[in-house]
Amino acid sequence: MNILVLNGPNLNLLGTREPEIYGRATLDDLARDVQAAFPDVTFAFFQSNHEGELVERLHQAHRDEVDGIVFNPAAYTHTSVALRDAVSAITPPVIEVHMSNVYAREAMRHVSYIAPVAAGKIVGFGMRGYHLAVRYLVDAAQEAAQ
Ligand code: CA2
Numbered sequence: 001m002n003i004l005v006l007n008g009p010n011l012n013l014l015g016t017r018e019p020e021i022y023g024r025a026t027l028d029d030l031a032r033d034v035q036a037a038f039p040d041v042t043f044a045f046f047q048s049n050h051e052g053e054l055v056e057r058l059h060q061a062h063r064d065e066v067d068g069i070v071f072n073p074a075a076y077t078h079t080s081v082a083l084r085d086a087v088s089a090i091t092p093p094v095i096e097v098h099m100s101n102v103y104a105r106e107a108m109r110h111v112s113y114i115a116p117v118a119a120g121k122i123v124g125f126g127m128r129g130y131h132l133a134v135r136y137l138v139d140a141a142q143e144a145a146q
Helices: 027-037 052-064 074-078 081-089 128-145
Strands: 002-006 042-047 068-072 096-097 122-123
Touching: 002 052, 002 128, 027 042, 027 081, 027 128, 052 068, 052 081, 052 128, 068 128, 096 128
Parallel strands: 002 042, 002 068, 068 096, 096 122
Antiparallel strands: none
């Protein structure tokens, strides 16, 4: 099973700034922890601060026929028609993840351009949300194979 974990702008700063919102773990910690929790899954981890690069990576995941994508589009969640169109255009299921509870924050974060075209969405559970999203993708793939 192949899963892409995709992270958007500023998430490269995880663990270095605003720990009260995003915690103290870094993106490298996330990659290590997720891989350790799901040793039988082959993961690709990618982060970009650039919208077009995220679009390209979604296209690539489609060409690679990955089994699922865990995607935290970060601020582009609330603005990007390009990312929504990319998610809508590809076959692998996309789970939208946000570490913070966006609904307890500013109104601009209550809007997601991605959610209507995602398979599902997990918010407010910190980095555990990525694990929950992978758990769903693995379970759903196993059920589909039965
Ligand atoms: O809660 C989330 O995961 C967000 O996707 C994070 C985005 C924010 O724009 C979304 O509304 C919710 C912001 C990511 C910024 O990441 C930082 C990490 C450490 C320090 C500063 C920013």
